[in-house]
Amino acid sequence: MVQFVGVENAIKLISSIGVEPFLTGLADYIDEDFRRWEQFEKSPRIASHSRDGVIELMPASDGVTYSFKYVNGHPQNPLDGRQTVTAFGVLANVATGYPDFVSEMTLMTALRTAATSAVAARYLARPDAKVMAIIGQGAQSEFQALAFKAILGITRLQVFDIDPAASEKFARNMAGYDLEITVADSAQSAVIGADIVTTITADKKRSVILSDNMVGSGMHINAVGGDCPGKTELHADILKRGKVFVELPEQTRIEGEIQQMPEDFPVTELWRVITGLDMGRTGSSDITIFDSVGFATEDFSVLRYLRDKVQETEHFIDLDLLAEPTDPRDLFGLIGARQQHPDRLSA
Amino acid sequence: MVQFVGVENAIKLISSIGVEPFLTGLADYIDEDFRRWEQFEKSPRIASHSRDGVIELMPASDGVTYSFKYVNGHPQNPLDGRQTVTAFGVLANVATGYPDFVSEMTLMTALRTAATSAVAARYLARPDAKVMAIIGQGAQSEFQALAFKAILGITRLQVFDIDPAASEKFARNMAGYDLEITVADSAQSAVIGADIVTTITADKKRSVILSDNMVGSGMHINAVGGDCPGKTELHADILKRGKVFVELPEQTRIEGEIQQMPEDFPVTELWRVITGLDMGRTGSSDITIFDSVGFATEDFSVLRYLRDKVQETEHFIDLDLLAEPTDPRDLFGLIGARQQHPDRLSA
Numbered sequence: 242m243v244q245f246v247g248v249e250n251a252i253k254l255i256s257s258i259g260v261e262p263f264l265t266g267l268a269d270y271i272d273e274d275f276r277r278w279e280q281f282e283k284s285p286r287i288a289s290h291s292r293d294g295v296i297e298l299m300p301a302s303d304g305v306t307y308s309f310k311y312v313n314g315h316p317q318n319p320l321d322g323r324q325t326v327t328a329f330g331v332l333a334n335v336a337t338g339y340p341d342f343v344s345e346m347t348l349m350t351a352l353r354t355a356a357t358s359a360v361a362a363r364y365l366a367r368p369d370a371k372v373m374a375i376i377g378q379g380a381q382s383e384f385q386a387l388a389f390k391a392i393l394g395i396t397r398l399q400v401f402d403i404d405p406a407a408s409e410k411f412a413r414n415m416a417g418y419d420l421e422i423t424v425a426d427s428a429q430s431a432v433i434g435a436d437i438v439t440t441i442t443a444d445k446k447r448s449v450i451l452s453d454n455m456v457g458s459g460m461h462i463n464a465v466g467g468d469c470p471g472k473t474e475l476h477a478d479i480l481k482r483g484k485v486f487v488e489l490p491e492q493t494r495i496e497g498e499i500q501q502m503p504e505d506f507p508v509t510e511l512w513r514v515i516t517g518l519d520m521g522r523t524g525s526s527d528i529t530i531f532d533s534v535g536f537a538t539e540d541f542s543v544l545r546y547l548r549d550k551v552q553e554t555e556h557f558i559d560l561d562l563l564a565e566p567t568d569p570r571d572l573f574g575l576i577g578a579r580q581q582h583p584d585r586l587s588a
Numbered sequence: 589m590v591q592f593v594g595v596e597n598a599i600k601l602i603s604s605i606g607v608e609p610f611l612t613g614l615a616d617y618i619d620e621d622f623r624r625w626e627q628f629e630k631s632p633r634i635a636s637h638s639r640d641g642v643i644e645l646m647p648a649s650d651g652v653t654y655s656f657k658y659v660n661g662h663p664q665n666p667l668d669g670r671q672t673v674t675a676f677g678v679l680a681n682v683a684t685g686y687p688d689f690v691s692e693m694t695l696m697t698a699l700r701t702a703a704t705s706a707v708a709a710r711y712l713a714r715p716d717a718k719v720m721a722i723i724g725q726g727a728q729s730e731f732q733a734l735a736f737k738a739i740l741g742i743t744r745l746q747v748f749d750i751d752p753a754a755s756e757k758f759a760r761n762m763a764g765y766d767l768e769i770t771v772a773d774s775a776q777s778a779v780i781g782a783d784i785v786t787t788i789t790a791d792k793k794r795s796v797i798l799s800d801n802m803v804g805s806g807m808h809i810n811a812v813g814g815d816c817p818g819k820t821e822l823h824a825d826i827l828k829r830g831k832v833f834v835e836l837p838e839q840t841r842i843e844g845e846i847q848q849m850p851e852d853f854p855v856t857e858l859w860r861v862i863t864g865l866d867m868g869r870t871g872s873s874d875i876t877i878f879d880s881v882g883f884a885t886e887d888f889s890v891l892r893y894l895r896d897k898v899q900e901t902e903h904f905i906d907l908d909l910l911a912e913p914t915d916p917r918d919l920f921g922l923i924g925a926r927q928q929h930p931d932r933l934s935a
């Protein structure tokens with residue numbers, strides 16, 4: 242049997258643990274897997290592009306556990322009330338090849354993206370950071386807010402979205418989470434006094450959500466929304482002024498903010514900072530930029546975390562995804578046993 | 589909601605339809621999809637190799653429907669009572685990127701492989717073929733036997749396996765299916781008088797299951813077992829004497845019998861024979877060889893067939909695989925609604 246965590250069960254699990262403790266625990270798994278980055282088989286994702294969007298399969302393996310995520314990206318989906326991005330994921334045993342865990346990953350992707358951002362900021366932002374600006378109050382914004390509160394100790398948010406209804410939704414959802422929230426009337430005013438700026442807008446084009454003059458000394462930029470070819474949020478001058486940190490350089494050069502830069506534009510790999518091989522922030526005036534695009538090992542981490550967490554609960558069901566005849570050579574016996582009189586059973 | 593057909597429901601569906609009518613209907617879908625071969629996006633499979641085996645993702649898309657199959661191959665699995673190959677598959681809507689159908693595919697892979705073999709033989713074997721030899725009575729052998737009976741009108745089977753217990757299992761499973769069956773004491777004697785020879789052995793090495801002297805004029809060879817690098821069943825001389833038909837040449841040159849041959853070894857694509865663009869059998873003395881390795885479009889076909897068939901029944905369950913908030917931007921609302929008092933709910 243394969244364990245399955247659907248949306249309803251994922252929500253029950255997250256609610257029973259609490260969103261913030263869930264994110265904190267997840268951050269530990271993500272941190273741990275970044276520390277053993279070199280153990281992972283890092284395959285490129287396989288994308289199937291169509292007029293309306295893309296469907297991708299993202300595999301990863303640490304030699305013991307194999308994972309993959311199915312994820313789509315369809316920018317027009319919200320016009321019909323659908324999610325731009327939906328996802329599900331699978332864990333399998335490398336030694337037997339048997340899948341053993343399946344989960345919804347639309348929620349899990351938002352959670353792992355937020356937790357990864359906060360892990361990166363733990364190494365890159367100023368240790369005394371308390372104020373974060375969030376530009377864009379789409380589907381992932383609340384997850385970012387709570388990850389930075391729980392993992393980094395952010396206490397104040399200054400938010401802006403070109404659609405005021407999105408900021409209202411955000412403020413409504415964050416009520417009761419003990420965060421001081423200001424809705425700003427422009428991105429410019431949102432970033433004033435911010436230690437960290439998270440850009441997480443949805444527009445699929447080359448935008449300038451942040452221009453160079455908005456970025457002050459010592460700022461950490463968590464650039465999440467620029468995550469596919471043709472979609473960026475930062476002015477190139479910011480990338481030149483700051484120090485850029487990435488997950489997998491090959492992937493980020495295609496999908497991240499640095500797609501705007503020459504191919505040899507210098508970047509530092511996040512795992513090398515986490516393991517101490519490379520420097521992150523060198524002082525309180527550095528401008529640091531996490532050019533987040535999302536990588537398969539982060540899906541691996543969240544699936545592993547979710548599987549561990551769900552074992553203590555009843556928040557899963559069993560699926561008979563795998564045919565398991567008593568004699569492996571007798572697959573047909575599974576059917577044949579019911580087929581003593583095939584003529585009578587035929588339609 | 590996403591429809592899920594597990595092993596139990598797959599067995600119920602196959603049993604309610606009957607294995608042979610199921611295979612016949614499936615062959616029509618496979619034939620139909622081979623006829624529109626050029627419409628498909630044919631991506632290479634992505635393989636993750638490990639000491640004990642391989643895990644592969646096999647995507648396909650016709651621009652309207654996207655499919656992929658997860659499949660493993662672990663030759664040592666049967667030593668622990670596990671299947672060498674297990675699989676599951678997914679269909680998704682290309683326009684929205686939403687997956688809408690998930691199924692077990694261990695049984696479905698055996699069924700689609702057998703139906704594809706029979707479809708190929710319909711174009712390549714002599715029209716009056718009645719006798720088939722089957723070398724290897726492993727997990728897929730019964731499916732091959734019934735596909736060739738239902739789709740081609742084979743009435744007599746001459747079978748051989750190096751393990752007599754496997755042949756006994758085969759004969760037991762086929763009892764009541766109105767086939768004349770002889771268990772031979774060697775591959776040599778099994779092929780005597782056969783119009784068609786199916787090789788479907790499991791040994792992962794360069795074997796010579798069929799040598800040139802065993803292949804008579806007019807024979808059609810359905811070479812199924814040689815399906816990955818390092819695993820072949822036919823002597824190279826047979827390939828030189830006969831005419832070789834393949835699914836996707838790029839893939840078959842790596843995985844099929846023709847991995848033994850030079851890179852420019854001439855082959856004919858099956859879809860071109862089915863659509864009449866190329867000749868198949870030209871006369872009753874031709875030796876024809878279907879070098880079957882299994883291709884993603886065949887998984888697409890069987891998933892499409894299964895989904896159509898299951899709609900008329902109750903042999904599926906609904907999975908809440910996709911998070912669908914009323915407002916697409918309010919993904920967090922799914923959790924937030926349960927989180928009015930996060931402190932009280934926190935573990």
